[in-house]
Structure formats: C-alpha cells, structure tokens
Amino acid sequence: MGEMKVLLFHPHLDVKGGSERLTKLMYKGLKENGVDVLLCSYAYDRDWFEEGEVIRDPGDLGRMVREQKPDWVFLAISESSYVSFLGDRVRTAMYVHFPLEEEVDEGSLGLYERKGRFLRTDLQSLLRIDRLFANSSLTAMAIRLVWGKEPVVVHPPLEPLFFEQPIKRTEVPYPRILYVTRFTPLKRPDFLILILPTIRKEVPEAELVLAGFPDPRHLHYFEQIVRLSEKVGGVQVVPSPSDQELLELYLNAKVFAHPRIGEHFGLSPCEAMACGTPVVIRGPTGLKDLGLASIAYSDWDFLQMLIKVLKADDEEWFGLSQEAQKVVKSLNYKDFSQKIIGGLA
Structure with a gap:
C-alpha cells in the first residue's frame, strides 16, 4: 500500500x-x-x-x-x-x-x-x-x-488539535451561543440573530457569537449579517478566526447552535462537541449517523432546545458536555x- x-x-x-x-x-x-x-x-x-x-x-x-x-x-x-x-x-x-x-x-x-x-x-x-x-x-x-x-x-475528520490532549470542562460557561460557519444564506446565521431577542426573554444575559469565514461568492450577505448584528445588539461577529481562536471560542460557549436545515454532515458542530460544548442542530442532518440526540426537526423545537441548554444547571450541563465528547471520538x-x-x- x-x-x-x-x-x-x-x-x-x-x-x-x-x-x-x-x-x-x-x-x-x-x-x-x-x-x-x-x-x-x-x-x-x-x-x-x-x-x-x-x-x-x-x-x-x-x-x-x-x-x-x-x-x-x-x-x-x-x-x-x-x-x-x-x-x-x-x-x-x-x-x-x-x-x-x-x-x-x-x-x-x-x-x-x-x-x-x-x-x-x-x-x-x-x-x-x-x-x-x-x-x-x-x-x-x-x-x-x-x-x-x-x-x-x-x-470527515477533525483537526488533530481537538484530540492532542483530552479536554475536560471544569466550569460552566457564560450563557453564550456560538455558531461557526461560512457566512452564506444557506447556513442561516441571520436566523440566530433574529431569535436572540426571544431567547433573552427566557435568558436575559444570553449573547451570540458568529464566527467563520466570509465567502467571496457571498460577500453581500456577510455585510448584511454585520449590519443586522449591530442593529439587534448582543452579537459578536468574528471573521476568519485562526484554529487557536476557534478552540477558545468553543471552550467559552455554553451551547453551539447549528440552524442550517439539511446539513450534509457538519464539521464545526463536531469540533464543538470535541471541546465538550453541547450542540443543538436543525434537522435533517447527516450527524444523525453519530447517534446525536439534540436534533430539532422544526425551528420552534430548535429554539426550545437552545433555551433548555442555556438554562441547564451545572450537573445537567456537565452531563451534556461529556456526552458530546463521546459522540465524536471516532x-x-x-x-x-x-x-x-x-x-x-
């Protein structure tokens, strides 16, 4: 061979x-x-x-x-x-x-x-x-x-940095929602911005971080995301993060949200899980192959699942964190x- x-x-x-x-x-x-x-x-x-x-x-x-x-x-x-x-x-x-x-x-x-x-x-x-x-x-x-x-x-595989040394979460993060993606309409980052005010009715301190790579084929959409983020408030946009910056973002999020409908697989939610960050994913999704439980088949269920993780107490959140890491170990x-x-x- x-x-x-x-x-x-x-x-x-x-x-x-x-x-x-x-x-x-x-x-x-x-x-x-x-x-x-x-x-x-x-x-x-x-x-x-x-x-x-x-x-x-x-x-x-x-x-x-x-x-x-x-x-x-x-x-x-x-x-x-x-x-x-x-x-x-x-x-x-x-x-x-x-x-x-x-x-x-x-x-x-x-x-x-x-x-x-x-x-x-x-x-x-x-x-x-x-x-x-x-x-x-x-x-x-x-x-x-x-x-x-x-x-x-x-x-698909994950970058080696997610497996080089075991990541064990010892503190429950601030109620921060993270989404890592290319900024294209199909990925629906605008949906997360639009539901943030609804989430804040249940979790007033909730904030949203949108990180990823502006796609040169969809720059107009990225500019719209930046303007919408400024209008709604409580949203941080992080363009073109390094791998080390991504790792820090994953480790400081309480939940990773993936609103894309019909994601074929999805590397960024897997990276989040490798870091022990619970994920909520809009189905259908290829990640069903891994036995992932937190798949929402409507936008309403997606919203409710996000709020549930944000409101989780320490014991419940650490349980979700450990389960997430098991899902992607292969x-x-x-x-x-x-x-x-x-x-x-």
Missing part, C-alpha cells in the same frame, strides 16, 4: 470551508500512511496549505496524469466533469459532500465558475468514476436517488485516511 500514488485535486483551496479542511487532512493522513500524494489546485490559502501544485486550467490535470502516472486521481469535490480531462487510463475516486451545489443561484453562478467549479453533472463522466465516497448516510441516500450509484460512507484524521485507503484498495 505504501507504493500507492494519488493525485489529489480540489479547485479552490484558497477558501476556508469544510471541503478544503477535509482536503488538508486527507493530504496529511495519506502521506503519513505512506501514500505518495501530489496535491493540486487553482489557488491556495498558504495558512492551510504550505505545499501544492498550482494549475491554470482543467487541461493541466490531464498533463499531470500523463507526467506523474498516479494510481488514482482523487477529486475532493463532487464534480464529475473533471474526469473528461484525465484520459482513459487512470482510476478515479470522488468524495461527495452532496451531489448538488445548493448555495449557487443565478447571481453567483459566474463567481463559482471563475473558481473552477463545473456545477452541471456530466453523466458520461460520472460513469467513469471508480469509487464514490460520501460524508454521511444522508448524502449517500441522495447519491443513490440522484445518480443511481452506491457510495462508501466515510465521515472522527480523527488517521482513521479517516485508513478508511479512504481501504476504499481504494
């Missing part, structure tokens, strides 16, 4: 989101498992990716296949059209976060395309993909329904990489 050679591709590694973080950890894990990995993308954020080949257009993928002769080309984003540039002799795998890009609209389509995205599924190219990996059973079901193919479910990048390698064998 140490002789395996993989060309790992993601079109935009200059965006800090879930698929980019997964690519980062896959690259690290495959290398540590003795796989010869060549990373390539159109652009990088060098905070996350110190090395990697820059390509200029999709045709460069075919050139790299001819020159490097990899055993596998691994597409870290679910766009089968790239297969048409690879030639006929290389096996291809694809990690599917969802078989449809849900955040694009008529106004942003051009921005996605300029980031190297091929959002129209190429059915002929899809037939040439040898392995499909999915991030959850929810995504796997969508793949079966939309593409008629059977994927292997491999849950999500380390080493196990993830070994499962990927096993799926390529």
Whole structure:
C-alpha cells in the first residue's frame, strides 16, 4: 500500500470551508500512511496549505496524469466533469459532500465558475468514476436517488488539535451561543440573530457569537449579517478566526447552535462537541449517523432546545458536555485516511 500514488485535486483551496479542511487532512493522513500524494489546485490559502501544485486550467490535470502516472486521481469535490480531462487510463475516486451545489443561484453562478467549479453533472463522466465516497448516510441516500450509484460512507475528520490532549470542562460557561460557519444564506446565521431577542426573554444575559469565514461568492450577505448584528445588539461577529481562536471560542460557549436545515454532515458542530460544548442542530442532518440526540426537526423545537441548554444547571450541563465528547471520538484524521485507503484498495 505504501507504493500507492494519488493525485489529489480540489479547485479552490484558497477558501476556508469544510471541503478544503477535509482536503488538508486527507493530504496529511495519506502521506503519513505512506501514500505518495501530489496535491493540486487553482489557488491556495498558504495558512492551510504550505505545499501544492498550482494549475491554470482543467487541461493541466490531464498533463499531470500523463507526467506523474498516479494510481488514482482523487477529486475532493463532487464534480464529475473533471474526469473528461484525465484520459482513459487512470482510476478515479470522488468524495461527495452532496451531489448538488445548493448555495449557487443565478447571481453567483459566474463567481463559482471563475473558481473552477463545473456545477452541471456530466453523466458520461460520472460513469467513469471508480469509487464514490460520501460524508454521511444522508448524502449517500441522495447519491443513490440522484445518480443511481452506491457510495462508501466515510465521515470527515477533525483537526488533530481537538484530540492532542483530552479536554475536560471544569466550569460552566457564560450563557453564550456560538455558531461557526461560512457566512452564506444557506447556513442561516441571520436566523440566530433574529431569535436572540426571544431567547433573552427566557435568558436575559444570553449573547451570540458568529464566527467563520466570509465567502467571496457571498460577500453581500456577510455585510448584511454585520449590519443586522449591530442593529439587534448582543452579537459578536468574528471573521476568519485562526484554529487557536476557534478552540477558545468553543471552550467559552455554553451551547453551539447549528440552524442550517439539511446539513450534509457538519464539521464545526463536531469540533464543538470535541471541546465538550453541547450542540443543538436543525434537522435533517447527516450527524444523525453519530447517534446525536439534540436534533430539532422544526425551528420552534430548535429554539426550545437552545433555551433548555442555556438554562441547564451545572450537573445537567456537565452531563451534556461529556456526552458530546463521546459522540465524536471516532472522527480523527488517521482513521479517516485508513478508511479512504481501504476504499481504494
């Protein structure tokens, strides 16, 4: 297995989101498992990716296949059209976060395309993909329904810093609600701002922290979030936090709120749970795979669950904290990489 050679591709590694973080950890894990990995993308954020080949257009993928002769080309984003540039002799795998890009609209389509995205599924190219990996059973079901193919479910991993040393919470935090996300409409951070006054009727000291990465394709929405936060008050917006800053935010929150409806998996709530922060998630969600109990299937239930955690006494909150850590203990990048390698064998 140490002789395996993989060309790992993601079109935009200059965006800090879930698929980019997964690519980062896959690259690290495959290398540590003795796989010869060549990373390539159109652009990088060098905070996350110190090395990697820059390509200029999709045709460069075919050139790299001819020159490097990899055993596998691994597409870290679910766009089968790239297969048409690879030639006929290389096996291809694809990690599917969802078989449809849900955040694009008529106004942003051009921005996605300029980031190297091929959002129209190429059915002929899809037939040439040898392995499909999915991030959850929810995504796997969508793949079966939309593409008629059977994927292997491999849950995404968390950054090593969440497992390097055990985190044990010893103090119940201030009634602070945290949401870590990319600032896009589908993630619904505005919903949390709008329900904060209702929450304060039950928990007057409650405050909200919105942290994450402004998406260049949705900057207008991010600007709206900032203005709405200032208007409502009691809301802190933390753009582009470092991993260490994220860790501190998780450790200082009493509850992590995830209002996105239909989240395919969700790395940030898993990071929060690894830190012992209870989460409330709007369903449906791929995190159901992990046996998570705090899934709300209506906005009303979501609101009531949030208030319940905020009002929890010390004993109840510490119980929720310990249970949260148990839910995500399997999500380390080493196990993830070994499962990927096993799926390529």
